[in-house]
Amino acid sequence: MFLTRLIQNGKDDRGSGLVAVIALTLVTAIIGVTVGAVTVHSLQTTNGVAGSVEARSAALAGIADAELLLRDRAADGTDSCPAGGILTRTGTPAYEVEIFADDLSEGWTSSPSCPAAESTRVKIVSTGFADRATPGAGARGGEVVIEAIYQYVPEYTELEVIDPAVYAYQIEGDLKNFELGIEPNTVIASDIQIRNGNFICTNGASVAGSVVLAQGYADLVNCSISGNLYVSDYVRASGSGSTISGNLIAAGSVLDTSSRAATLSSRAVVQGDVFVGGSVSMTASPGTTRVGGNVTAARNSSTTVSVANSTRVDGNVLSTGTITGGASVIGGTRSPGVAGLQSPPPPLVPDWVDVPFNSDLAWIQNSTWWERGFRNVVTWSGNCSLSGSDPRWGALxxxxxxxxxxxxxxxxxxxxxxxxxxxxxxxxDIVFFSRSFTFNKLYARASNNVDPRRMYFIVPDNTADKVPTCSGGAGDIYYNNEDDINAPLAIFFYTPCKVTSDRNKMRGQIYGGSVEFRQQAQWTFVPSAPPGIDFSVDENQEEVLSGSYMGERLTLRELSNGG
Structure with a gap:
């Protein structure tokens, strides 16, 4: 019995040991699973962080590549913007880039697109993908989306201008009730080029073309210009009759007394763009002052563009400084503090062209005149005050x-x-050379209404120095004609001294050392420069908006991180 009890006690001890062994095994297993899980999680976390870094690097690479393409401008002025504004790379680094241009109204285009010439901002959205597989990500690995916004700066190019209707090395007086027009059904601009002096235009005067001032300012009060106004200094325009149908460009070499390059007020209208090297002020008082295109003011950080209530800019406004005026008065984007924006250069007006003359027959026979068929040479001398039935006039x-x-x-x-x-x-055609001309009336017609006829009245400039030399017997041309000059006859006046026009119904061109238009002056521009003489040497280059280029980066931010 005692032996039986010992055997039973031995069996109970063996069961206890088994339980202990099983418990120990379970604890060890749990510890192993826990350690394994922690290890796996740590590996996943490490992999995810690395994938996120790779995806971010890929997204930044997409930003850099897209920026490089947009900055890489071709010889024709176009950039290398990818088709449809989308750039994709499947290798390493892998990314998808979408380019958005501003919608010219403070927003962005709804779908990717390349920026237009009028754009002022461009947005690049780049999605970068990790090289390694990342838990929870797609087949391409984790992704990061980064957005970069850049300025887009307007660029202006030069446009050639044809011979002007009026070339004045110096302008005198104010233009009042003056009209410079063009022939009906023609597309030739009737331009005025002024080398020195200011353009003061008032009282309903009009120019059916562009006005270019190499050294001076323009002051318009109820004055209309059908083309562009391009000046070296500043422009002031006021009154409902002051309309510039093209662009207003002022280099700002000299600013007005308020330190502005352009002041528009009292219902003045610029239908094109305003591009100036200084501040711009637009006020109503009374009525709506308006710019139909863009306003670009480029000088320094102190430059201001002030668009007051009851005025309107239909396009974008860009400034190297500040902009005053919100969406109610500015239809497009507002871009203050634009770095890299350059002021327009002063306009170029051609040098003076010297037109000499010598009475020596050998000189005449070697001249351009002879070459162009002017071979009937007639000499007038003595008293050349023509009156009555003077035979010299009738012989023409x-x-x-x-x-x-x-x-x-x-x-x-x-x-x-x-x-x-x-x-x-x-x-x-007849060319007259004299030391001066005075016309109280000019009785001349073309012999028929088909063949164009030209009369050239030239006071020679025999000093070859590219400036008007009003000396050595050279004198003025005074035109006070009460008789109309009708098509197809046209007149050309040239003198290194002064041309004064005080009558209407004139057809042709003027080229003067100085020019004055009095109140009754009316001219219709007809190209009538002498054959073989180039008056467009060093011709003025007019600037127009041709495109834009990438400016500085404004913002860079991460939109999402799926890594």
Whole structure:
């Protein structure tokens, strides 16, 4: 019995040991599972962080590649923006890039697109992908989305301008009730080029073309310009009659008394763009002052663009400084503090072209005039004050070959009195050379209404220095004609001294050392420069908006991190 009890006690001890062994095994297993889980999680976390870094690097690479393409401009001025504004790379680094241009109204285009010439901002959204597989990510690994916004700066290029209707090395007086027009059904601009002096235009005066001032300012009060106004200094325009149908460009070499490059007020309108090297002020008081295009003010950080209530800019406003005026008065984007924006250069007006003359027949036969068919040479001398039925005037109708009238020997120049008769019907072109001309009336017509005829009245400039030399007997041209010059006849006036026009119904061109238009002056521009003489040497280059280029980066931010 005692032996039986010992055997039973031995069996109970063996069961206890088994339980202990099983418990120990379970604890060890739990510890192993826990350690394994922690290890796996740590590996996943490490992999995810690395994947996120790779994806971020890939997204930044996409930003850099897209920026490089947009900055890589071709010779024709276009950039290398990818088709549809989308750039994709499947290798390493892998990314998908979308480019958005501003919608010209403070927002962005709804779908990717390349920026237009009028754009002022561009947005690049780049999604970068990790190289390694990342838990919870797609087949391409984790992804990071980064957005970068850049300025887009306007760029202006030069445009050639044809011979002007009026070239003045110096302008004098104010233009009041003055009209410079063009022929009906023509597309030729009637331009004015002024080398020195200011353009003061008031009282309903009008120019059917562009006005270019190489050294001076423009002051418009109820004055209309059908083309562009391009000046070296500043522009002031006011009144409901002040309309610039093209662009207003002011280099700002000299600013006005308020330190502005452009001041528009009292219902003045610029239908195109305003591009100036200084501050801009737009006020109503009374009525709506308006700019139909963009306003670009480039000088320094102190430059201001002030768009007051009841005025309007339909396009974008860019400034190297500040902008005043919100969405209610500015239709497009507002871009203050634009770095890299350059002021427009002063306009170029061609040098003076010297037109010499010598009475020596050998000189004439070696001249451009002779080459162009002016081979009938007639000499006037003595008293050349033409009145009544002066035979010299009547003889003009009999010439059938291009003719040179050498009147340099006339003691007091050529004076055309109001009672000269008859009205000559010209069968050919005639050039007059004299020390001065005075026209109280000019009785001349083309012999028919089909063949264009030209009369050139030239006071020679025999000093070859590219500036008007009003000396050595050279004098003025004074035009006070009460008789109309009708098509197809046109007149060309040239003198290194002064041209004064005080009558209407004139057709042709003026080229003067100085020019003054009095209140009754009205001209219709007809290209009539002498054949073989190039008055467009160093011709003015007019600047127009041709595109934009990448400016500085404004913002860079991470939109999402799926790594």
């Amino acid at each position: 109708a009999s010439y059938t070959q291009r003719t040179i009238i050498d009147a340099t020997g006339c003691t007091n120049g050529v004076v055309h009195q109001s009672n000269v008769s008859p009205t000559v019907n010209l069968q050919t």
